[in-house]
Amino acid sequence: MPEREITYREAINEAFVQEMQRDPNVILLGEDIAGAPGRDDPDMLDAWGGVFGMTKGLVGKFGSQRMLDTPISESAFIGAAVGAAASGMRPVVELMFVGFCGVCLDQIVNQGAKLRYMFGGRAKVPVTVRTTIGAGLGAAAQHSDCLYSIFTHYPGLKCVLPATPADAKGLLAAAIRDDDPVIYFENKVLYETKGPVPEGEHVVEIGKANIVRQGTDVTVVALSRMVNVALEAADILNKEGISIEIVDPRTISPLDEQTILDSVRKTERLVVVDEDHPRCSMATDIIALVATKAFEYLDAPARMVTPPHTPVPFSPVLEKFYVPDAQRIVKAVMAVVPQKR
Numbered sequence: 001m002p003e004r005e006i007t008y009r010e011a012i013n014e015a016f017v018q019e020m021q022r023d024p025n026v027i028l029l030g031e032d033i034a035g036a037p038g039r040d041d042p043d044m045l046d047a048w049g050g051v052f053g054m055t056k057g058l059v060g061k062f063g064s065q066r067m068l069d070t071p072i073s074e075s076a077f078i079g080a081a082v083g084a085a086a087s088g089m090r091p092v093v094e095l096m097f098v099g100f101c102g103v104c105l106d107q108i109v110n111q112g113a114k115l116r117y118m119f120g121g122r123a124k125v126p127v128t129v130r131t132t133i134g135a136g137l138g139a140a141a142q143h144s145d146c147l148y149s150i151f152t153h154y155p156g157l158k159c160v161l162p163a164t165p166a167d168a169k170g171l172l173a174a175a176i177r178d179d180d181p182v183i184y185f186e187n188k189v190l191y192e193t194k195g196p197v198p199e200g201e202h203v204v205e206i207g208k209a210n211i212v213r214q215g216t217d218v219t220v221v222a223l224s225r226m227v228n229v230a231l232e233a234a235d236i237l238n239k240e241g242i243s244i245e246i247v248d249p250r251t252i253s254p255l256d257e258q259t260i261l262d263s264v265r266k267t268e269r270l271v272v273v274d275e276d277h278p279r280c281s282m283a284t285d286i287i288a289l290v291a292t293k294a295f296e297y298l299d300a301p302a303r304m305v306t307p308p309h310t311p312v313p314f315s316p317v318l319e320k321f322y323v324p325d326a327q328r329i330v331k332a333v334m335a336v337v338p339q340k341r
Contacts, residue, residue, distance in 0.1 A: 003196035011165035011197045012054050012186070015172035016092070018201060020062050023090060026176055027066045029077050030094030030130075034059040034067035051096055052132070052191060078104040078129065082112040082181075085127035090176055095131040098185065099145045112181040113156030124179040128172070134187035134225055134275060135312045135323050144312035144319075146224075146276035149285070151183045152253040158182045158206055159253040163227035165195040167250055170204030178206060187225040187275075209256035211263070215245030218333050219263040219270050221286055222246055226273040226324060233329035242337055244271075252282055260286060261294050269336045270302040273324055278306040300336040305329050 006014070020026045033055040049056030059067040070077035074095060081093035095101060101108070108129065115123050135144040151159050158180055162168040168186070175182035212227055213234055222230035227248045234244050245263050249255060264270050270290050274283035283304035290302060305324045313319050 004199065005194045006165055006197050007191065008162075008165045008168050008186075008193050008195075009052070009054060009191045011169040012172055013056065013058070014197070015169045015176075015202075016055065016058055017061065018169075019090075019173055019176045020058070020066065022201075023176075025088065026090045026092065027068060027084070028055060028058065028092050028094075029068045029070050029081055030055070031070055031072060031096060033094060034064055034069050050094060052188070054094075054130075074100050074104040075107060079107040079111070081127050081129070082107050082115075082125060085112070085125045085181070086115055086123060090126045090128075092128040092130060092176060095129055097143045097145075098131045098133050098147045099142050101131070101147065101150070108181065108183075109151075109154045109157070113154050116180065117156060125181050126176075126179045128175040128178075128182045128184055130172075130184045130186065132188050133185045134189050135307075135319055136189045138314065138316060138319065139188070140314040141311035146185075148183070148185050148223075148252060149276050149281045152255075152282065152285070156181065157253060158251065159185065160206060160251045161185050161187075161224040162250065163187075163190070163222075163224050163248050165193065166197045166202070167204055167210070169197055170202045171206065171250065173201070173203045174206050177203070182206070185224065189225050190228075193228070204250070206251050207254040207256055208250065209259040210248045210250055211245065211259065212248050213244070213246040215243040215267065217242050217267055217269065217337055218244045219260070219267045220244045220246050220273060220329065220333070221260055221270070222248060222273040223252070223282055224275065226275055229324060229326055230273055230329055232326035233333070236326060236330050237333055240334075242333060244333060255286075255289075257289055257293070260289065264290050264294050265297045268297050268299040270298065271305060271329065271332045271336065272302070273305045273329055275307060275324060278304065278309050281306065303332040303336055305332050
């Protein structure tokens with residue numbers, strides 16, 4: 001019997017149900033996640049389920065004491081979630097767009113990320129911060145950044161980037177169970193994508209990459225939504241006789257360095273596809289990793305496929321140009337495998 005398929009959005013909702021049923025200390029906080037305006041009206045309760053509908057139906061299952069609508073103050077409700085985690089709860093808090101992180105960075109990186117260290121390992125801060133990333137929906141510059149590379153810079157934080165519905169469910173479950181702060185990045189463009197997802201309990205190990213497609217000629221490390229774009233490029237390149245191996249890190253802090261290095265040692269070439277801004281990015285970090293630990297295996301300079309170093313444009317034509325596509329990956333791969341053009 002084929003495995004059932006559900007959307008990325010439904011997979012996240014399933015993870016919420018799974019973990020909230022398993023552990024009564026799991027609570028959810030965010031803007032409009034449990035009804036918000038008109039909440040006292042039974043017909044309006046759970047009208048939204050969050051701005052993206054991720055928590056639809058949960059307030060009816062778990063009640064308003066575990067589904068907490070917050071004011072529009074990221075510094076307040078992220079700080080409250082960090083405090084709740086340090087006090088024994090397992091909060092999952094929604095930062096609507098990653099571009100809003102500037103108003104709550106102190107709570108995340110100067111408090112949550114450091115408390116366990118500063119208390120000599122005796123404190124736990126099991127908070128999960130869910131946030132959305134990615135361009136392509138015409139949401140303009142302030143709502144379309146990726147910015148995950150910023151958070152990997154800070155010790156004490158774990159960062160996960162699910163690219164498939166199965167990983168969306170499994171990595172969220174793992175994040176909620178983890179005793180350290182986890183930043184969980186959801187690419188908005190993926191919400192309606194479908195894929196096979198195990199029923200019942202499903203947990204994906206944090207820190208373990210996934211080889212999405214085996215190949216022999218080039219290693220393509222792709223992050224989040226770029227995994228799907230890399231798969232499109234792989235089909236095009238296959239017709240040209242070029243076999244690419246696609247590695248999805250899934251988690252970028254901790255980063256599964258060994259899987260990436262082993263793949264590069266096999267293919268002897270590297271292309272990194274990253275939707276985040278190109279300077280000081282995961283693309284540059286992964287290329288630096290390979291350059292310092294597997295340089296002698298490289299038969300060509302590593303390449304990265306990223307957006308230009310600009311804010312995300314609102315113009316649909318410019319936004320389409322901004323986001324890396326399959327043809328740009330094909331061009332980068334062809335540049336490192338010249339003999340197979």
